[in-house]
Structures are given as C-alpha cells and as structure tokens.
Amino acid sequence: MLICPALKTIFRSGLPYCDNISRYESEPYSNENLMAVVALKDVHKSYRAGDTELRVLEGIDLVIEPGEFVAIAGPSGSGKSTICNLLALLDNPNRGSVYFNDQNVEELGDRELSLLRNHHIGIVFQGFNLVQVLTAHENVMLPMEIGNTPVDKASSEAYRLLKEVGLEGFEHQRPQQLSGGQQQRVALARALATNPRLVVADEPTANLDTKTAMQIIDLMRNLNRDHGVSFVFATHDERLLQRVSRIIRLLDGLIVEDTMQEAAS
Amino acid sequence: MLTWLKIASRNLYKNRRRSLFTIAAIALGYGAVNIFGGFTAYVFDSLKESYIYGRGTGDIAVFKRGLFDQGRIDPLRYLLDKQEADTIREYVEKQGIARITTAQIKISGLMSDGEISTVFIASGRVPSEYHELRSLAEGVISRIDNYSGAWLSDDTPYGIAVSEGLAAKLGQGKGGSAILSSPTIDGMVNALDVEIVQTFQAGSELLNDKLILVPLTLAQELYQTDSVEQINILLRKGLDIKTTRQQLEDQLRAAGLDIEVWGWEQLVPSYFKIKNMFDIIFGFIFVIVFTIAAMSIVNTINMAVMERTREIGTLRALGANRSSIVLLFSIEGTLLGFAGTMGGLLLTFVAWAVVLILEPSWIPPQFTTRIPLEIYLLPVNLLVTGLIFLGLALIAAIPPSLRISRQGIVESLGHA
Structure with missing residues (x-):
C-alpha cells in the first residue's frame, strides 16, 4: 500500500498542508506537466441548522489527478x-478555494460554472x-x-454509451420501467455523455444490492480505464474499496488517510 | 430549446389533471372575456346604428351655430332658413361626400282627438329620404320592424306616424285621425288635421307616449315656416367622420354660413355614458377573470416547481444554467396559456354559433321592443386578449421558476 506523499508530509508535520496545492499560490498546479483535474485548498464547510452551526469539513486539502479512480470513505456524517x-462544483466552501482545471471557481459566475x-x-x-x-x-x-x-451527434453518442454500459435494447424505456441497477447504468452513461474530465458519484451503489453494486463499480472502473476519466465516488461500503486505486478516508470533516493501492481486478 | 419543450410538454401531460384544470380556467376566462367583449361590441354597434339610421342623425349634422347651447331655450331662433339649407345641400352634393342628405325639424305641441289632448314631440322628416337612410342600416337595426302600418309617404302630406303609447292614450290606431296644434314661429296658434297611417314603438319608454313622426312639409306648415332645424348627412363609406366634419364646418363657415357641424356622437352624448358604463363593467370582469387565470397558472407552476425541485437540481448539476430553468417553466406556462387560449377560442366560437343558430332576442334597458341578441367576433380583440392571456401565462411562470433557479443546487438535490 502506498501513502500519498502529500499526506505523509501532513502526518509528519502535523500541519494542514499539502505540498502540491501550495503551488497554486505562485504558479499553476502541475504534476509531471499534467494539470490536476480538481483541487480543494483549505476548504471549510459548515451548515446552519437553526441556531446551531454544523461544521462538516474543517480545512480539507485534496487534489484529484487525471485518470484517478478514487473512493472517499467514511462513516455517515463524515463529510463525504x-x-x-464541492468537487462537482455543486456547492461553494465557506472558506478555502476550489480549483478546477487550474481555475479558481470562486471567480466564475453561474453561466461559466454551468x-x-x-x-x-x-x-x-x-x-x-434520471428525468x-x-x-x-x-x-x-x-x-x-x-x-x-x-x-444527431448526441443521439448516436447516447446509443453508443448505452451499449457500452450494457443497456442495448433498453434505450426507449422510461426510468420507472428499469431496475435500480439499470437506472444507475443510464446515469453512468449520462455522466460520460459530454466526455468529461471528472465523474463524481455520491454513494452510487447505496440503493443497489451487493451484486449489482459490484457490477456498477466494475463498470465505473472499466470506463475509467477506457476513457481515462477521473472517477471519484463516495461510499461507506468497505467491500468496494478493494476495487479502487486510491482511498481517502474522512472522519469528522478531516482527511485521516489518503492511500494509493493496487486495485483488485 | 427543443429539449426544454419536450420536458415541459411531457411534464404537463404527466400531470394532466392539474394541467387540464389550469387550461380550463384560462379557457373559461378567455372565452368569457371574448363573449362579453363581443356582446358589448354588438351593443355599441347597435346603439350607433340606432342613432345614425334609426333616429336618423346620419354621421354628421349641420345646424345653426348655438342651437344646442343658447338655442335650447328658444330653438326657433336657430333654424336654418331655406336659402341656407339649400346652400348646404348643394355644397354637400358638390363635394360628393354624402350617401344621403336629409333635413329635419323638431316640433312640439298638442295632439287631440277632439276629446283628449296630450303633448307631442315630433320630428319632421322628408319621408322618402328618411326611409332611404334607415334602409342603409346593415346591422341589427336593419332587422327591426318596430312599426305597423304604412311608411310615411311624400305623397301623403298629412299622414303621420304615432308612437304606440300616444295612440293608446288617445284611443286611436292606424286609420284614425287627430288634430295637431302648436304655436307658429310668429307666436300664433296653428292646427292641422292629420291621419294616423302608422304606429310605432318609440324605442324609449319615456317617449313612447309622446313621440310622433311627421312629414317635413307638415311640420313646416304647422310652424308656418320654410326653415329646417338641421341637415343630416350620411357620409360615403370610408370617410373619416371627424375629419370630414371639421373640413365641412370650415368650408361652410368660409362660405359665410354661421353654422356648426357635429358628429353623431356629439348629438347623442348618452352613447358615451352607456359606453363608459359597459367599459367599466368589462374592465371589472377582465380584471377578475385575469386574476383567477393568473392565480391558477401561478398555483400550477408553483406545484410543479415544488414537486420537481430535485429534477431542477439535477438539471442544474448537468450544466443547465439559471435562465434555462426559467425558460423550462416559462415554456410550461406558455403551453398552458396556449392550450387555454385555444380552448377559450373554441368556447367563443361555440357561443357565437349557438347565438347565431338560436337567434335569441332581448329587451335592452329603456327599450320597448325585443331586439336580436348577437355576439360579434372581432379578430383584433380575439388576438389582443389572446396575446394578453398568453403573456399572462408566461409572466405568471417566471417568479416561481426564478425563485427555484436561485436556490442552491445541493439544496434542490436534497429536496424530497
């Protein structure tokens, strides 16, 4: 098992510090001349529930490299x-920055973010x-x-993607006519439709049985391999973690482990 | 755009019961506004026709300056003498602006059958010209026969038409005889034997026991004058009344005549009072209907927005920007509005056809005769109110969709 060098530094120094991310301050982030897909720098996030402020993330530093297949694990309420x-640019941090393709997304308006x-x-x-x-x-x-x-192009691409996720023959079914696993396959095909750099999946297998969950994760890994797209998914299912090449563990809003591993085939 | 149209229309179909209620509310509202608008247009048109052709004011009238101001007390001092009347007629004829030019004089006095005497108010007209003027009416007035007996004739100088109330008061009818007496313009008293050749319904309860119609020559003989009170002109079609009136007045004054030329609506100021009343009623109805339709659309879009908050979050997550969300719900609102106005248009046509087939009649206020009830189909009104309802549907969809588009994506996605 390999430990991310950045995390090693953090653990050694005890500082909320990430070597790679710190370079954003002076120059565009690069890793062997390859731009990070997305990076969180000292990100804090809290929600207000009545008079109580609920702190969810407390100074997260995280970089997702191109082509990575990453699982974010942790118990419920840990901030997955x-x-x-934040990685999918659906929300803004209360403090800290989110960089996508080397661009601080805080500077972007609704149209650019969309x-x-x-x-x-x-x-x-x-x-x-699904709609x-x-x-x-x-x-x-x-x-x-x-x-x-x-x-025309969108239509043929959609047929191709549905075939790729094993849904040939189900193209004209409405979501309610499909099983949970089939719906998630449609969602995966939809996620890949614009040939993105990053796919973010929040508990994609939580509503599926174990066998289907494994099939979905395997499908995601194949797509990751075939398309070179970075995949980040959140899960609390330990069995799925064997399938990923990097595991980020969260506890109480902090990254407590960031490990690289050889993914099981 | 087609994607949003597809999603919008399918969602409306998915919630078809709710959509149908909203469409029905718009259709009923739009239909009601059109039907009432068509009815008021018919009322205004009928009123106008009744003044121009029925009363015989024509489009414009030429009379001595001051007749309807100072002349109200002593109208006989404001008559047009024969020379003036002839000059006006010749001038109008030369200009080629008239379909009919006819003179009239209004007189009053006592009518008696030898036993009973009662007050009369009369209009002295040239029977053939007045008949021709009435016959040119094209609307509802042309289909009203409010008299019985023969039409007055130029060849029967002492044949008169008497309102039914007056005939009843005197116990006379067609073929009866009476005596008309009145002061002449010189202050003497004159009386003439007349024959009742026609009875008619005056069109107004107040006048139905007073009004008579006499040949102009009889009225002039009774008043011992060859003057007339006014020259009524029915203009050629297409001529603008206001412009022609002004031009004629300027030209006749330039020719040395001390006259005024009024349009028909100046001669019957009650028209505008009635029109204003109907406009106010129409305005109230329009506002009420408009509010109900708007509330219905806002309610439908609000419910759609609430139910589909998660879908909106998904669309936003997939890259749809805020304006796309507003566009989506605006399309839904517009589709509802379009379907509603189409339904309303259908209702309007159905109501119009039913009225056309059944030919109902009614007695308007102050009238004594039943007249045919009609609903006019006015394309411009249909278009304008249709566009207003369509615009309303579009505008009503904007606030809820704007609100939801501004909600955070995560919040929307977390919506149950």
Whole structure:
C-alpha cells in the first residue's frame, strides 16, 4: 500500500498542508506537466441548522489527478457527500478555494460554472436522479443537448454509451420501467455523455444490492480505464474499496488517510 | 430549446389533471372575456346604428351655430332658413361626400282627438329620404320592424306616424285621425288635421307616449315656416367622420354660413355614458377573470416547481444554467396559456354559433321592443386578449421558476 506523499508530509508535520496545492499560490498546479483535474485548498464547510452551526469539513486539502479512480470513505456524517458536492462544483466552501482545471471557481459566475459542469464534470447520484419523463436514451442525450451538441451527434453518442454500459435494447424505456441497477447504468452513461474530465458519484451503489453494486463499480472502473476519466465516488461500503486505486478516508470533516493501492481486478 | 419543450410538454401531460384544470380556467376566462367583449361590441354597434339610421342623425349634422347651447331655450331662433339649407345641400352634393342628405325639424305641441289632448314631440322628416337612410342600416337595426302600418309617404302630406303609447292614450290606431296644434314661429296658434297611417314603438319608454313622426312639409306648415332645424348627412363609406366634419364646418363657415357641424356622437352624448358604463363593467370582469387565470397558472407552476425541485437540481448539476430553468417553466406556462387560449377560442366560437343558430332576442334597458341578441367576433380583440392571456401565462411562470433557479443546487438535490 502506498501513502500519498502529500499526506505523509501532513502526518509528519502535523500541519494542514499539502505540498502540491501550495503551488497554486505562485504558479499553476502541475504534476509531471499534467494539470490536476480538481483541487480543494483549505476548504471549510459548515451548515446552519437553526441556531446551531454544523461544521462538516474543517480545512480539507485534496487534489484529484487525471485518470484517478478514487473512493472517499467514511462513516455517515463524515463529510463525504459535501466533498463530492464541492468537487462537482455543486456547492461553494465557506472558506478555502476550489480549483478546477487550474481555475479558481470562486471567480466564475453561474453561466461559466454551468458550462464547466456541463463540459467537464459527470455526476452520478445515489438516487439515480434520471428525468422521469425522458427515456433512457433521452436522459443520456440531455447533458449533450444542454451543451448544444447537434441532435444527431448526441443521439448516436447516447446509443453508443448505452451499449457500452450494457443497456442495448433498453434505450426507449422510461426510468420507472428499469431496475435500480439499470437506472444507475443510464446515469453512468449520462455522466460520460459530454466526455468529461471528472465523474463524481455520491454513494452510487447505496440503493443497489451487493451484486449489482459490484457490477456498477466494475463498470465505473472499466470506463475509467477506457476513457481515462477521473472517477471519484463516495461510499461507506468497505467491500468496494478493494476495487479502487486510491482511498481517502474522512472522519469528522478531516482527511485521516489518503492511500494509493493496487486495485483488485 | 427543443429539449426544454419536450420536458415541459411531457411534464404537463404527466400531470394532466392539474394541467387540464389550469387550461380550463384560462379557457373559461378567455372565452368569457371574448363573449362579453363581443356582446358589448354588438351593443355599441347597435346603439350607433340606432342613432345614425334609426333616429336618423346620419354621421354628421349641420345646424345653426348655438342651437344646442343658447338655442335650447328658444330653438326657433336657430333654424336654418331655406336659402341656407339649400346652400348646404348643394355644397354637400358638390363635394360628393354624402350617401344621403336629409333635413329635419323638431316640433312640439298638442295632439287631440277632439276629446283628449296630450303633448307631442315630433320630428319632421322628408319621408322618402328618411326611409332611404334607415334602409342603409346593415346591422341589427336593419332587422327591426318596430312599426305597423304604412311608411310615411311624400305623397301623403298629412299622414303621420304615432308612437304606440300616444295612440293608446288617445284611443286611436292606424286609420284614425287627430288634430295637431302648436304655436307658429310668429307666436300664433296653428292646427292641422292629420291621419294616423302608422304606429310605432318609440324605442324609449319615456317617449313612447309622446313621440310622433311627421312629414317635413307638415311640420313646416304647422310652424308656418320654410326653415329646417338641421341637415343630416350620411357620409360615403370610408370617410373619416371627424375629419370630414371639421373640413365641412370650415368650408361652410368660409362660405359665410354661421353654422356648426357635429358628429353623431356629439348629438347623442348618452352613447358615451352607456359606453363608459359597459367599459367599466368589462374592465371589472377582465380584471377578475385575469386574476383567477393568473392565480391558477401561478398555483400550477408553483406545484410543479415544488414537486420537481430535485429534477431542477439535477438539471442544474448537468450544466443547465439559471435562465434555462426559467425558460423550462416559462415554456410550461406558455403551453398552458396556449392550450387555454385555444380552448377559450373554441368556447367563443361555440357561443357565437349557438347565438347565431338560436337567434335569441332581448329587451335592452329603456327599450320597448325585443331586439336580436348577437355576439360579434372581432379578430383584433380575439388576438389582443389572446396575446394578453398568453403573456399572462408566461409572466405568471417566471417568479416561481426564478425563485427555484436561485436556490442552491445541493439544496434542490436534497429536496424530497
């Protein structure tokens, strides 16, 4: 098992410090001339519940490299979903910065952020979140249509992706006519529709049985390998962690472990 | 855009019961506004026709300056003498602006059958010209026969038409005879034997026991004058009344005549009072209907937004920006509005066809006769109110969609 050099530094110094991220302050981040997909720098996030402030993340530093297959693990309430939301640019930190493709997203307006999400980020939700009035094929086309891809091109790409996730013959089914595993496959195809740099999945297997969950994770890993897309997914299922090459463990809003490993085949 | 149209229309279909209620509210509102608007247009048009053709004011009237101001007390001092009347007629004829030019004089006095005497108010007209003027009416007035007996004739100088109330008061009818007496313009008393050739319904309860219609020559003979009170002109079609009125007045004054030229609406100021009343009622109805339709649309879009908050969060997560969300719900609102206005249009046509087939009639306030009830189909009104309802549907969808589009994506996604 390999330990991320940055985490080693943190553990040794005891400082909330990440060697790679610190370079953002002076120069664009690069790792062997390859730009990080997304990076969180000293990110704090809290929510207000009535008069109580609930601190979810407390100074997170995290870099996701191109092509990585990363699992964020931890118990409920440890901040997994919040990190996913920040990585997918769905939320803003209370403090700290989020960099996507070397750009501080704080500087971006709604239109630019939307474009960034559409072109570069695929998202898979725990509850699948397919648009119920659209067929599987139309759901996969949706991000491309939002991004103004010509309809013919979007349609053929959607057919190809559905075939790739094993849903050939189910293209014209509505979500309610598909099983949970099939819906999540549609969601995966949808996440890959715009050929993104990053796919973020928040507990993508939580609503699935073990066998289907394994199939989905394997499918994600294959897509990661075939498309070179970075995958980050949150899970509290320890069995799935064998399938990933990097595990980030969270506890009470802090990264307590960031390990590289050889993924089991 | 097509993607949003697809999602919007399918969501409306998915919630078809709710959509149908909203469409029905818009359709009923739009239909009600059109039907009432068509009815008021018919009322205004009928009123206008009744003044121009029924009363015989024509489009414009030429009379001595001051007749309707100072002349109200002593109208006989404000008559047009024969030379003036002839000059006006010749001038109008030369200009080629008139379809009909006819003179009239209003007189009053006592009508008696030898036993009973009662007050009369009369209009002295040239029977053939007045008949021709009435016959040119094209609307509802042309279909009203409010008299019985023969029409007055130029060849029957002492044949008169009497309102039914007056005939009843005197116990006379068609073929009866009476005596008309009145002071002449010189202050003497004059009386003439007349024959009742026609009875008619005056069109107004107040006048139905006073009004009579007499040949102009009879009225002039009774008043011992060859003057007339006014020259009524029915203009050629297409001529603008206001412009022509002003031009004629300027030209006749330049020719040395001390006259005024009024349009028909100046001669019957009650028209505007009635029109204003209907406009106010229409305004109230429009506001009420508009509010109900707006509330219905806002309610539907609000419910759609609440139910689909998570879907909105998903769309935002997939890269749809805020304006796309507003566009999506605006399309839904517009589709509801379009379906509603189409339904309303259908209702309007159905109501119009039913009225056309059943030919109902009614007695308007102050009227004594039943007149046909109609609903006008006015394309411009249909279009304008249709666009207003469509705009309303669009605008009503914007606030809830704007609100939800500004909500945080995570918050939207977390919505149950």
